[in-house]
Structures are given as structure tokens and as C-alpha cells.
Amino acid sequence: MNARAQTVNTGYGSVAPLRNVVEAYSVAMQLIGRPEGVDGLGLFYGHSGYGKSRASMFIQNKCGALYLEVFDFWTKKTFCEKLLAEIGVAKPKSTIAGMMDQALLHLQDDPNRLLIVDEADKLVDKGMIELVRDLYKGARIPVLLVGEELLPDKLARYERCRNRVSAFGLAQPSDLDDARKLARIYHPQVSMADDLLDEARRKADGKASYIVATLSKVAEAARAAGAKEMSLDNYAGPFFTGDAPRRGKL
Numbered sequence: 001m002n003a004r005a006q007t008v009n010t011g012y013g014s015v016a017p018l019r020n021v022v023e024a025y026s027v028a029m030q031l032i033g034r035p036e037g038v039d040g041l042g043l044f045y046g047h048s049g050y051g052k053s054r055a056s057m058f059i060q061n062k063c064g065a066l067y068l069e070v071f072d073f074w075t076k077k078t079f080c081e082k083l084l085a086e087i088g089v090a091k092p093k094s095t096i097a098g099m100m101d102q103a104l105l106h107l108q109d110d111p112n113r114l115l116i117v118d119e120a121d122k123l124v125d126k127g128m129i130e131l132v133r134d135l136y137k138g139a140r141i142p143v144l145l146v147g148e149e150l151l152p153d154k155l156a157r158y159e160r161c162r163n164r165v166s167a168f169g170l171a172q173p174s175d176l177d178d179a180r181k182l183a184r185i186y187h188p189q190v191s192m193a194d195d196l197l198d199e200a201r202r203k204a205d206g207k208a209s210y211i212v213a214t215l216s217k218v219a220e221a222a223r224a225a226g227a228k229e230m231s232l233d234n235y236a237g238p239f240f241t242g243d244a245p246r247r248g249k250l
Contacts, residue, residue, distance in 0.1 A: 018178045018208065020046070020171045024055035024146075027169035028063060031142035032114055034166065040142040041133075041164040045151040046171025049207030049242075055171075056116050056146050065114035065144075070122045079123070079131055100134060107139035120145035124154040133161045173206020182211055187219040193231035203239035213240035 024044045031042045046052060053069070060067040066086050070079070080099035084092045087106045093099050107113070115135070123129045124147075136143050145151065155162050174182075179197040183190070196218065204210030217237045222230050 018051055018055070018181060019175065020051050020208075021055045021058050023169045023171065024052070024144075025059055025062065027167045028059045028065070028114055028116075028142075028144055030167040031144060032063065032112060034142070039164040039166045040140065041136055041161070042142070042144045042167035042169070043152055043155070043165055044144060044146045044169040044171065045149060047149050047173075047207075049204075049209045050171040050173065051208040052146050052171050053118055054208070056118050056144075059114070059144070060116060063114050065116050067116045068118065070117065070119040072122055074122070074126075074128075076128055076131060079128060083135075100131070100138075103135060104138040107135065107141050111140050113141060115141055115143045116146060117143065118146045121147040121151055121154060124151070124158070129155065129158055129161055133158075133164065136164060174201055174204070174208045174211055175206075176201060178208065179211055182208065183215055186212060187215055189228075190219050190222045191229040192218060193229070195232045196230055196235055199232060200239055203241050205241070207242070210240045210242055214238075 027042045027044050031040050034040055044052060044055070056067065059065055066083075068079075068082055068086060074082070076096050077099075080096055080103065081092055083103050084099055087103060089102055089106065093102055107115075117123065117132060120129070120132075123132060132143060132145070135141065145155075147154075152168070155165070176194060176198050179201045180192075180194070183192045183197060192215070200211050200214040200218070204214060217240070218230050218235055221235055221237045222228070225234070227234065
């Protein structure tokens with residue numbers, strides 16, 4: 001039987017219920033609770049800095065999902081070894097085929113357990129995405145591929161994988177409500193006005209990681225001034241944009 005979809009717990013852990021956390025969780029629930037006969041591959045994708053990995057970790061903790069973050073130096077053997085370690089297999093076989101068989105045997109025992117593959121672009125770029133398709137085909141587990149904006153276009157080159165995708169989620173830039181939540185999570189001791197938060201969001205181009213960096217500067221300024229409230233009127237510090245400082249003309 002498929003697991004029933006759940007409602008997002010907006011107070012779960014230390015992760016704010018940002019719009020992309022909710023979107024990624026919705027995709028995961030579509031995959032886990034999919035009807036019989038519907039394929040179980042899903043994509044969650046968008047620009048760097050939008051909080052996709054943080055959303056993935058939320059899902060991992062919420063659903064007890066398996067989680068792999070792919071690195072550029074990984075080979076097919078590395079992928080299999082890391083997957084077996086995540087599953088809990090202490091003694092992997094020595095060959096890729098043997099390790100894939102081990103993984104399938106264990107995954108088939110819990111066919112509703114979600115597998116999240118973060119930085120999935122790297123598997124596509126290295127011609128290794130068929131390993132994921134083999135896992136899905138052999139165990140029929142739900143799989144969420146998380147990656148950058150061009151992930152769907154890259155996956156289109158692998159028709160057998162693309163045809164298995166049944167759910168999509170597009171990560172969005174942070175809005176003002178996201179900025180408010182980030183401020184409450186990271187700096188609850190400082191009340192930050194909407195004009196300041198919206199400027200931080202605008203200067204960060206909606207990237208959550210950049211917004212958090214600016215909020216840290218705001219909190220430092222508040223501590224230095226002994227202030228409990230901060231707005232554009234009393235904050236004279238920098239806004240993090242990700243741009244490196246440039247030397248001016250002499």
C-alpha cells in the first residue's frame with residue numbers, strides 16, 4: 001500500500017516553512033502517495049541559493065527518507081557505496097552489479113521509502129542517471145531528484161528517465177513572508193521591520209542564503225546599538241548580494 005499524504009507541519013524542527021520547503025514537500029507527498037500505476041520519479045529544481053538542499057533535509061527528517069548528496073568526484077562505484085551506507089549495509093559487494101543487487105534487495109523491503117538525490121545534475125552530466133532509473137525500476141520506490149534550473153532539460157536527453165517523471169516542483173525566489181520567517185528563526189531577539197526585510201530580499205535576488213547573511217549583519221548592528229527593533233531608518237550596514245567588492249579607481 002502507498003503511504004498516505006500528510007499535511008506539512010509548519011513548526012517542524014528548526015526549518016522555517018519557507019515556500020520552497022512547502023513546494024518540495026508537496027512533490028514528495030505526490031510521489032509517496034501516488035496511485036497504483038503512476039510512476040514515482042519527481043523533480044525539484046531551481047537556481048542556486050533558493051534553499052533546495054534545506055528543503056530536502058526537511059523532507060528527509062519528516063519522512064524518514066534516504067538522502068544522497070552527489071559530489072562531482074563521484075564514480076558509479078562511489079554512488080553505490082554511498083547508497084548502501086545510507087541504507088545501512090555494512091558489507092557492500094566489490095562490484096557495481098553486486099552492490100546494485102544489494103541495494104535493490106533492501107529497497108524492495110520498504111517500497112514506500114523515498115529516496116532523495118540532491119545535486120542530481122551531476123549524475124546526468126556524468127552519464128550516471130541510469131543508475132537511479134535502475135533503482136526505481138527494480139524496487140519501484142519513489143525517487144525525488146533535486147537539482148539546478150536546467151535539470152529537466154538535461155534529463156530530457158535520457159528519455160527512459162524523463163518518461164518516468166510524474167511530479168515537478170520549481171523552486172522560487174524568497175518573498176517577504178520567507179524573509180520574515182527567516183528573521184524569526186535565526187534572530188528572534190530582534191524585531192526587523194518589513195521595509196528592511198524586503199530590501200534584504202530584493203538585494204539578495206530572492207536567494208535565502210544571501211538573505212540569512214544580511215540578517216546576521218542586521219542582528220550584529222542591533223547588538224552593537226543595544227536596539228531591539230531594526231528598520232531601514234536605523235540600519236546603515238551592508239546588504240549581502242553575493243558580489244565581490246571591487247577596487248575603486250585611484
